[in-house]
Amino acid sequence: MDLDLRKLRYFVAVAEKLHFGRAADELHIAQPVLSRQIRALEKDLGAPLLTRDSHGVTLTDAGRQLLTDAGPLLASAHAARRRVTVAARGDRRLMVGFRAGVAVTPAVNLFAARHPDVLVDVQRIEGDDQAPMLLDGRIDIGYVRPPIDETGLRVVPLYTEPRVAVLPAAHRLAGKEEVTEADLAGEPLVWHAGPSTQPTRHPHPNAGYRARGVDETLEHVAAGRGISFLARSATVFYSHPEVVYVPVPDLAPDEVCLAVAASRNSPVIDDFFAAAQAAAEVTAECGNYAMWQRGGETAAQ
Known part of the structure; x- marks a missing residue:
């Protein structure tokens, strides 16, 4: 039986709040309706997902597994809906996400020479936004940092x-x-990576204080709460x-x-990939950002 995405969204709401009443309020449906939908989903899957008793609601092993799998499934469905809507409107637009310190303009200029009819929009993203924004369709392409x-x-x-110390x-x-x-x-280290950062990637054992984004990092370093490391850009x-x-x-x-x-x-995304790779080669040859920028603009002419 196909998995009903509406029931899956209802399940995620309950699984995250572990409370049928609060989940029903968030979903703007009656609690009995929500309970029936969850029971129907359990019947569809042939497995109990939640344990309900006087102490509250807990997830079964099957429920925990479904919650793990539900995020990418729902994000993919949302992204598909967005892409269909864009295609129906005939939009020729790419949304490119980029991390702090990444220059997107050289690639955009190269891409525009081949696709003058495509509007390329850009959006700054943080480390913990990288994968979710790509999966749910908020950005089409991302310049990301592991x-x-x-x-x-x-x-x-x-x-x-290269990286530099921020002191x-x-x-x-x-x-x-x-x-x-x-x-x-x-x-002491002010760490500016996303929540998925693995301990083995920390520059030294004192990594602990985490800030979201470069601006926060600089403020904490300036206040003497620790040092940090950033890309040279x-x-x-x-x-x-x-x-x-x-x-x-x-x-x-x-x-x-x-x-x-x-x-x-x-093909449009493939062409942007090619433009980004060509711009990166210019960067490597030039050795600094100012020459990188001029090289990208020159190549696009």
């Missing part, structure tokens, strides 16, 4: 860049031309009077990848 959950995605490495201006190493990881051992896009950037040559480089939902098959 770590990222690649489930349901096609992820292609694009380029790497308070009064830090003992702020005046150095470069530092090593050993120099920074034991420093951040030094072009972000500055702060109480923060300095110092190269760390022995630190593992930062990686930028292109990502798209695995279900997306489009």
Whole structure:
């Protein structure tokens, strides 16, 4: 039997709140109706999903598994609906998401030379938004930085860049031309990755304080709550009077990848991938952002 997406949405609401009344209020339906839909879903699947007793609602093993699988399923359905709506309107538009420090303009300029009829819009995204926004269709293509959950995605490495230490201006190493990881051992760290970050990716064991986005990171570093690490491109896009950037040559480089939902098959998306890869090659040859930008604009003419 096919899985009913409406029942699945109802189940997710109950599973997240573990309370039928609150889930019914969120869904704007009567609680008895919700209970009947959940029982019908359990019958469809041939397995109990929830345990209901005087202590409340808990998930069974089958319920926990369904909750894990439900997110990508519902996101895929939402994205399919959005793409059909866009196709029906005849829109020629790409929404490109990008992480802080990534320059999208060179690729957009190259792409526009081949597809002048396609509007390319851009949107800044954070680490914890990368996979969800691709899967639910809010962005069509993403310039992403690992770590990222690649489930349901096609992820292609694009380029790497050195990382720098982000230090308070009064830090003992702020005046150095470069530092090593050993120099920074034991420093408290303001960590700016998404919630999926794995401990093995932390630069040192003191990683703990997490900020969302570069702006928050700089504010916390300036306040003396710790140091941080960013891709070198951040030094072009972000500055702060109480923060300095110092190269760390022995630190593992930062990686930028292109990502798209695995279900997306489009010549237009393939062409944007090609433009992004060509722009990245210009970046590698030029060696700095200013030349990268000029190279991308020149190639598009």
